[in-house]
Amino acid sequence: MQDRNHLSDVQATNSVSLIENGLVEIPMLQLLDENGHETNKEQSPEINETTAKRISTTMQYIRLLDERMVGAQRQGRISFYLACTGEEASTVGSAAALSENDMIMSQYREQGALAYRGYTTDQFMNQMFSNQLDPNKGRQMPIHYGDKKLNFMTISSPLGTQISQAAGYAYGQKMAGEPAVTICYFGEGAASEGDFHAGVNMAAVLNCPVIFFCRNNGYAISTPSEEQFKGDGIASRGIGYGVKTIRVDGNDVLAVYAATKKAREIALAENCPVLIEAMTYRLAAHSTSDDPSGYRSKSEEDKWRAKDPIERFNKWLDGKGWFDKKATDAFLEKSRAEILAALKKAEKVPVAPIEDIVEDVYDTPPWHLKEQLVELKAHIAKYPEHYPKTSGRLK
Structure with missing residues (x-):
């Protein structure tokens, strides 16, 4: 069985050794090269x-x-x-x-x-x-x-x-x-x-x-x-x-x-x-x-x-x-x-229907997402000047 700690493969030393970056x-x-010349044609890929x-x-x-x-x-x-x-x-x-x-x-x-x-x-x-x-x-x-x-x-x-x-x-x-x-x-x-x-x-x-x-x-x-x-x-x-x-x-x-x-x-x-x-x-x-x-x-x-x-x-x-x-x-x-x-x-294609936000995330949209959608539509209808005319394509 292989030694899980790999200790059998590690070379031991009797002095403190530091392995430094750059060795x-x-x-x-x-x-x-920067001029488009091949540096080693034998190594160039086909x-x-x-x-x-x-x-x-x-x-x-x-x-x-x-x-x-x-x-x-x-x-x-x-x-x-x-x-x-x-x-x-x-x-x-x-x-x-x-x-x-x-x-x-x-x-x-x-x-x-x-x-x-x-x-x-x-x-x-x-x-x-x-x-x-x-x-x-x-x-x-x-x-x-x-x-x-x-x-x-x-x-x-x-x-x-x-x-x-x-x-x-x-x-x-x-x-x-x-x-x-x-x-x-x-x-x-x-x-x-x-x-x-x-x-x-x-x-x-x-x-x-x-x-x-x-x-x-x-x-x-x-x-x-x-x-x-x-x-x-x-x-x-x-x-x-x-x-x-x-x-x-x-x-x-x-x-x-x-x-x-x-x-x-x-x-x-x-x-x-x-x-x-x-x-x-x-x-x-x-x-x-x-x-x-x-x-x-x-x-x-x-x-x-x-x-x-x-x-x-x-x-x-x-x-x-x-x-x-x-x-x-x-x-x-x-x-x-x-x-x-x-x-x-x-840029002339309308955005997706706002219903897409919830209708194809779940097989059946849960109640809380349905409520949020109603609130969102009401918000857009109340402040239409802040949203593009195509925003949501409200049904």
């Missing part, structure tokens, strides 16, 4: 032209979507938005390395992964405007997407809740014998939540085929990483929990793609979790409620703009003979028009 250096996988171009166009589309929706929030057309500017390679590159049957559990900056799966511009807009075509029926904040057909779990606002859920979902995949994994995205700030430690430990002990994908973008809202933790990033925590770990340049699409491919292969073959720490940077504000000029310098941002993941990957595509500037410009023009048209259409 073990965790390397960062990088396959493209990727065909179709997939490479799809990755590129998805990243460019998401950047356009982010720019337009931040503008829409500033105009008061939507209430809130989170852009992923500068982090596109981490989410799109990793999503491209997955199977369509793999479950994606997102935090809130992974719209690129959803777009790569096939989420349409109209779907994005309906969710952000919380109209009656929104599958969440207006119950979620903007950017809290979810799509069952695309195996994209609905986003929750509280940080870290998806981490333990991902461990459990992946355990279910294993028990069902499914040839699929779960990928769970989160930021380095969310790794300070208790759910991170519970979820990663659970996955390690129960051998769950889950990829924990941390976007270490340098800031938890306004708190820089050096004020969040003292250890060597998030990768060191994976090692501490006995989880196979990869650190990758999060602005290098090729490296992210290769790392996620390898992580998926290991998770499936060995029924075990893998942690990926993508070192990237959030060029945008944390959200439209944030002003980053209060906690970081323009020179710092400019330093990272020089590492732009889209430009970097397009230079690599150009070197392969796969980049067509004329076609790219046409795509960008078409996407801008499509996004603007979808925005104008979605």
Whole structure:
């Protein structure tokens, strides 16, 4: 029987030994330098032209979507938005390395992964405007997407809740014998939540085929990483929990793609979790409620703009003979028009009936919710000037 305390495997010493941070250096996988040149062609993953171009166009589309929706929030057309500017390679590159049957559990900056799966511009807009075509029926904040057909779990606002859920979902995949994994995205700030430690430990002990994908973008809202933790990033925590770990340049699409491919292969073959720490940077504000000029310098941002993941990957595509500037410009023009048209259409769609608040939460709405609905309708009728004419679509 195995020694439960593993004492038989521990090397003894007769002197006090301290293991200090920094004794073990965790390397960062990088396959493209900042000019888009391959650093080691022998290690570059196999990727065909179709997939490479799809990755590129998805990243460019998401950047356009982010720019337009931040503008829409500033105009008061939507209430809130989170852009992923500068982090596109981490989410799109990793999503491209997955199977369509793999479950994606997102935090809130992974719209690129959803777009790569096939989420349409109209779907994005309906969710952000919380109209009656929104599958969440207006119950979620903007950017809290979810799509069952695309195996994209609905986003929750509280940080870290998806981490333990991902461990459990992946355990279910294993028990069902499914040839699929779960990928769970989160930021380095969310790794300070208790759910991170519970979820990663659970996955390690129960051998769950889950990829924990941390976007270490340098800031938890306004708190820089050096004020969040003292250890060597998030990768060191994976090692501490006995989880196979990869650190990758999060602005290098090729490296992210290769790392996620390898992580998926290991998770499936060995029924075990893998942690990926993508070192990237959030060029945008944390959200439209944030002003980053209060906690970081323009020179710092400019330093990272020089590492732009889209430009970097397009230079690599150009070197392969796969980049067509004329076609790219046409795509960008078409996407801008499509996004603007979808925005104008979605904001004209009425909101969901107010009865939806209670009628499909329970099979039979309980008495107290029925009473609250009556009170809510009376309140709106009494103060109509404070609510949009479409508010509630009262029956």
